[in-house]
Amino acid sequence: MPFRAPADEFRFICKHIVPYGDVAATDMFAHADEDVSDAILTEAAKVCDEVLAPLQRNGDLTPAVLENGVVRTSPGFADGFKALAEGGWVSMSGSEEYGGMGLPVTLSTAVNDMMSGACLALQLNPLMSQGQIEALEHHASDEMKALYLPKLASGEWCGTMNLTEAHAGSDVGALSSKATDNGDGTYAVTGQKIFISWADNDFSENVCHLVLARLPDGAPGTKGISLFLVPRHIPDADGNPGEKNSLRVVSLEHKLGLHGSPTAVMSFEGAKGWIVGEKHGGMKAMFTMMNNARLGVGTQGIGTAEAAYQKALEYALDRKQGRSPVEGGTGTIADHADVRRMLTRMKAEIFAARSIEMMNAVALDLAKATGDDGQASRAAFLTPITKAFGTDIGSTVANLGVQVHGGMGFIEETGAAQFVRDVRVTQIYEGTNGIQAMDFVARKxxxxxxxxxxxxxxxxxxxxxxxxxxxxxxxxxxxxxxxxxxxxxxxxxxxxxxxxxxxxxxxxxxxxxxxxxxxxxxxxxxxxxxxxxxxxxxxxxxxxxxxxxxxxxxxxxxxxxxxxxxxxxxxx
Amino acid sequence: MPFRAPADEFRFICKHIVPYGDVAATDMFAHADEDVSDAILTEAAKVCDEVLAPLQRNGDLTPAVLENGVVRTSPGFADGFKALAEGGWVSMSGSEEYGGMGLPVTLSTAVNDMMSGACLALQLNPLMSQGQIEALEHHASDEMKALYLPKLASGEWCGTMNLTEAHAGSDVGALSSKATDNGDGTYAVTGQKIFISWADNDFSENVCHLVLARLPDGAPGTKGISLFLVPRHIPDADGNPGEKNSLRVVSLEHKLGLHGSPTAVMSFEGAKGWIVGEKHGGMKAMFTMMNNARLGVGTQGIGTAEAAYQKALEYALDRKQGRSPVEGGTGTIADHADVRRMLTRMKAEIFAARSIEMMNAVALDLAKATGDDGQASRAAFLTPITKAFGTDIGSTVANLGVQVHGGMGFIEETGAAQFVRDVRVTQIYEGTNGIQAMDFVARKxxxxxxxxxxxxxxxxxxxxxxxxxxxxxxxxxxxxxxxxxxxxxxxxxxxxxxxxxxxxxxxxxxxxxxxxxxxxxxxxxxxxxxxxxxxxxxxxxxxxxxxxxxxxxxxxxxxxxxxxxxxxxxxx
The missing domain is CATH 1.20.120 (Four Helix Bundle (Hemerythrin (Met), subunit A))
Structure with a gap:
């Protein structure tokens, strides 16, 4: 039995655990009533089951590679992405004005959770674009919005985040990438960035990099950092990808997991870029994107946990071993107390984390729809919990899944171990879970x-x-x-x-x-x-x-x- | 800084935490006094640091492969094994009469722990031989002992355990391998076994398989199982490897980790074997081997944790990131509270598990040297704890190690992720940790x-x-x-x-x-x-x-x- 996206679970949580009704009662989200959200979840689940889930092993077995400077993605990923883009899934919660569906983040979060379970490596791609759309909606000029947002929303172009450098990881302020004013409204961006997820692909017309760099008059530390949009191909007068920009993928990392997602070292060599937001105000814009991304990463942990749970349950209910210790049992290992305990723990953990994730998303929507600062604070408060707890249980549940499989769990063909490998990075990227916890006890x-x-x-x-x-x-x-x-x-x-x-x-x-x-x-x-x-x-x-x-x-x-x-x- | 085997830690534990003095005070182990044990630990640590540790990445990067029915081991493994064999490390606690060193299990456990940290994949090989030596010493005929034990002790031949079948994992009694009496003191063994660690190699003259199979008159379940020694090459009249036996490596598994250790599907096709112990008494003999092996596997978890700790500490003390939050700090991430917390937790966990492991080993030695049933019961009681806790902390500590590395932890070249992958199977093999816990609360x-x-x-x-x-x-x-x-x-x-x-x-x-x-x-x-x-x-x-x-x-x-x-x- 392949992965089945748990749409009903989200219906239950929205109806009974979190006040999604309050979201649908706002003017902004009045169109996202129960009928619509039901239909959205049904449709998304179908895409997960039929389009994404079959790609899950492809990414692992045939990783993305760099050939002559060009990233070749895993088999089927191009078609998979196309299906996501055509379905409008990239910009579910982006503004309708710019090609998004204008739906609540509560729904896009549910969909992200389900899609992570179906194929984490590919799902990471639209997640990056979503963060970029969010950042541009808040901080870009109208001109930039008009040019870039519809392309990102349609999936014709993809977005990335370029923050980390070799000596500037958790300490972003230590970065050494530079930008200088070209005097024509553009900037020349130079520097090397590492750990760039989906830095390139062979299925989108263009890739738009949001790059943190320091202007000559930028102060040291985070206060002197600006954010630039640096497209792989510079849009021509008609807004189509024109001349190739001065940037390149230097290499792809050999990672523990998530092989279908190319993680690159990027070199910007006087690449042409446009500033996003204020000069020296890059961190503010970046945080918009990162808060969105942190919720999204938590969601990845939970979605992966769901997939690991389904696989372990399926195996347990198929595997006969020893006498059943209970009367009228299934005769499978699921009857054995410790296997039952592990499976139940997995399921209970997922429900707990998913409820927190949805609580977080609802607060974001209510803040946006009502302007209520209390809801904004609530969302900000919950974000590090969703991120750290969601990804921690992603790893623990995936590991329990391996354990349920016994010896087969250690064999790669089974697929259980892939969840452990893939999800491990979610505890690290977008701010390690240690950083999340520091944010929680200090800023929050x-x-x-x-x-x-x-x-x-x-x-x-x-x-x-x-x-x-x-x-x-x-x-x-x-x-x-x-x-x-x-x-x-x-x-x-x-x-x-x-x-x-x-x-x-x-x-x-x-x-x-x-x-x-x-x-x-x-x-x-x-x-x-x-x-x-x-x-x-x-x-x-x-x-x-x-x-x-x-x-x-x-x-x-x-x-x-x-x-x-x-x-x-x-x-x- | 490469791996440094923690010989001093064992000296401290032997002197102050567990009553190793009582072991050295027995007649049987009087030769293993403090001077001797000190020298042994020093010498073993040298082998770990200089011979084994440099092989750790080789096994991962260049896994053992099956070519035309022959297993080709990872680069350097043959020489590494030769060094172990020549140093006498394979049979440290085997009887001197048969080429062993006759040393306490306490010392061989300390050495196994250190060697696991240095190169888990290769260390697993002599661990299998140790289990076989133990089983043969207890259950084999004098003739069989005289023929096989010196060869196993010297490392000229290697030993394996063949228990698991596709439908008989935790439920060993469900196996379907058969043996029939050839009428000449030998048996014909037929069946397929899976998950056979180090089923073959290209550096030992012979490989001796201990195989569980059922004789025609064997009862169903575990009570009707017998144990057979089935050599890859049948010893000739001079005890040298002669004719090739009717057995073969069918395939090697593609595993999450431990790539340097070939894990095989084995086929026995009327292979010639000799019974070990009583007819239908195979489980008893197997348990001798398994108890030894369970302590050994717990040790693998702890040794891997040590290596993961050392690597994480080294990285943390090298990595500068952000302002140090403490006065007079190192200026590295080791100053940050959560990194310090993770490192300290790793170290504390290792000491706890290692003390239990040594407590377990001392009880085994005292039981052997004094015949005290209380000590035997104590050892039996502690074995599932050492196995399950030692391997559970192996995984948690290795995962903390990845987390200390941040993004670099997810990059395979760092080596931190390999510990996570390699050690994961120790929670599963030799009886899953769930099985250990059942044994603990029921039998023990x-x-x-x-x-x-x-x-x-x-x-x-x-x-x-x-x-x-x-x-x-x-x-x-x-x-x-x-x-x-x-x-x-x-x-x-x-x-x-x-x-x-x-x-x-x-x-x-x-x-x-x-x-x-x-x-x-x-x-x-x-x-x-x-x-x-x-x-x-x-x-x-x-x-x-x-x-x-x-x-x-x-x-x-x-x-x-x-x-x-x-x-x-x-x-x-």
Missing amino acids: MMDGGEMAFRILEETEQCAEEARANFPKMAGAVWSAAENLREATEWLVAQKDMNDRFAGAVPFLFAFARVLGACAHLRAAMVCGPDHARTRLARFYITRMLPEYEAALAEARAGAADLYALTVEDLTA | MMDGGEMAFRILEETEQCAEEARANFPKMAGAVWSAAENLREATEWLVAQKDMNDRFAGAVPFLFAFARVLGACAHLRAAMVCGPDHARTRLARFYITRMLPEYEAALAEARAGAADLYALTVEDLTA
Whole structure:
């Protein structure tokens, strides 16, 4: 059985777990009512199942290669991309004025999740374009928008992000790429960028690079960085790709996974570029793109987890081994307690992460549609959780999938190991999960924890509502939220940021665990006691939620003990 | 800086954490006193650093291949194996009578750990021979011992284990390989075996397969299985490899990692074999080999973790990124709290697992040297912990290593990802970690938990001794041991094995976490308050030990809630 995109799951989450109804009730998204969103999910699922999923192994077995300076993509990827482009999937949430579908990010996130599960390596391509569309919509001139956005939305052209350099990774401000004013409204961009996803392909007319570089009068650090749009081919007077720009793909990386996605070293050699946004204001524009991309990357983790789960479940239900330990069992390894435990854990983890992801997306849509700063803050608060937790569970679920397969999991033909390899980078790119956690406990707590407390209050309220019908589960969720509130109070009281950073990763994890429990509890309330979702909620709350406690113990341990262990101690 | 085998770490553990002195005090191992063991560790470390470590990437980049029925091993592997064989490393703990060094398993385990870190793929080869030597010493006839053991010990011949078949993995008893009596003291063995590690090579004169098969009068299931020694080349009258036997390597697997180790499908086509042990007593002989191999596989996980740690630390101390957040820091990413946290966690995890591994090995040696059943039971009890915990931390530490590397971790040339790929199978082979956990909560608790309680008493006693100097750490360890004791009482009271199995994996993990804490606490007691090991102990006990609690919550959750979630629920 091949991958089946879980459209119903998103229907359930939109209807019962997150307030998607509020999104569809806004003027901006009134056209995206339940009928329309249903149809969109159905159509996207069809593309996933029929077009993308069959390409998943191709990318792995026949990686993209660089031949004479030209990237040759994996078999079928060109047609696959064409189908995505023609279906309008590249710019689902882009503005209709510029060729997008103008749909809520909630829907594009659901679709990104499903498409990641179907074929992560190819899905990464439109994800890059989506980030670029978002950045240009917010920061480009009208002229630039008119020229580039329709081409990106239609998939005729593709977009990339060029941030990282060999000595400027997490520390973007250390970059050494330069730009000089050509005096004709254009700039000459020079520098070498690394880890450029989908830097080139053989199926789009043009590739548009968003490149961070420093103007001569740019201050050191992030404050002096500007953003430039540097197309592979310079648009001619009619807006068609004309002369080749002075840039090239130097090499492609040999990676652990995601082989279908070409990851390049790019060289810009006085390439012609146009500034996006203000001079020295590149980081602001970049952050627009990165926030979008961080949600998108979290989504990649969750989508991959779904695919790994489906594959493991299918294998388990086919594999007979030993006597069934339960009466009336299936006679397969899915009857064995530990296999059942792993499968159930996978499913519970995916629902938790997916609910957070959708909560995040809904807040983005409400912020955009209503201009409510509270919703914008909520979205910003949830983004590092979606990114880090979504990708962490992507890896853990994929690894559980391998384990369910036993020896076959280690054999590449099975396909289970590919998920582990492909998804691993999602914990790293778009800001490592460590960086996400730092962002979470520092920038996202600059409000003194206000947003954290608000979300925890909602969690406690959810637990109160559930108490009558599910006293045990409700009690566990309420206590967890309360402990998390106390830990958050401790955290925001820490003036020395290192005391926060020393436990940032476990703190973020604890927050995700508790939010996930709240989502499961909501599902139980909606479905009632005799429902699969309620049984899954009980599994999560009994067996997985308690993990937040150890995470909080570490989160509150502070920096002193950590730094007491010197570099010499580590080397000894 | 290349891999450096951690000989000093084993010296410390042998001297202070585990009672290696008791081993050297026995008549059997009197020759393996501190001077000798020191010299052995020094010499082995030299082989690791100079001979094996340089081969690590070769195996990955140039996998073993099957050409015209012949396995061609990776570049340098033949010379590497020759060096191991000539150094006597293949049969360190084999009997001196048959060419072994007669050394304690404690020392061979330390050496296996170091060699795994240096080059896991090649190290797996002698590990297989060690298991075979152990099985033959216990179960073979004197004639067979005299013929085969010296050849295996010298490395002239290599040994393999042939258990698994396509439909008989965890359920060995389902195998369909057959053996018939040739009437001349030999048997004709027919069947197909899969996942055969180092099934063949191009550097040993002969390869000796231990094959499980069923005689015509063998009962169904494990009780009717016999063990046969089936050499690739049949020894002639002088004991030299003669006629080629009727067996062949059908194909090699394309695996996630461990590419330097050929994993084969083997076909035995009426191949000539000799029975090992009693008719239908194959499982008993196999278990001798498997217990040895399970300790060995746990060791592989820990050794790989060490190598991953060293590589990550080296990278972190070289990589400059952003301002150092601490005064007088190194200016590298190792100063950043989360990187420091990851590195420290890796180191703390390795020490914990390694202490358990050595505790396990010492019990094996004491059992052998003194005939003490209590020591034998202790070794048996610890084996699934060493195997499952050692390999689980192998994967988690290797994954942390990738994360420390950031984007470079995803690039294969870095070498960090290879550890993740290579070590992944150790959680699966020699009985998946799920199987280990089932063994732990069922077979190893058949004594009503007696051994568990004894070990927990020792842990509490250790905490009591530490209370004066380290009240906080001691209190945490004591409480953890006490909670684990209660959980063990609950566990052994469960009559329905499914109630144990449903939480077996987290229960085993909790046990390991607590034993690891005890080892760290012992190190602190030995070293005093102002020592790196004490700071590491504080990190482990404050930040990692608390994880046992959530594990126990899951361990005690029982089977009802788990099986309440039906297969239909999972498929929905």
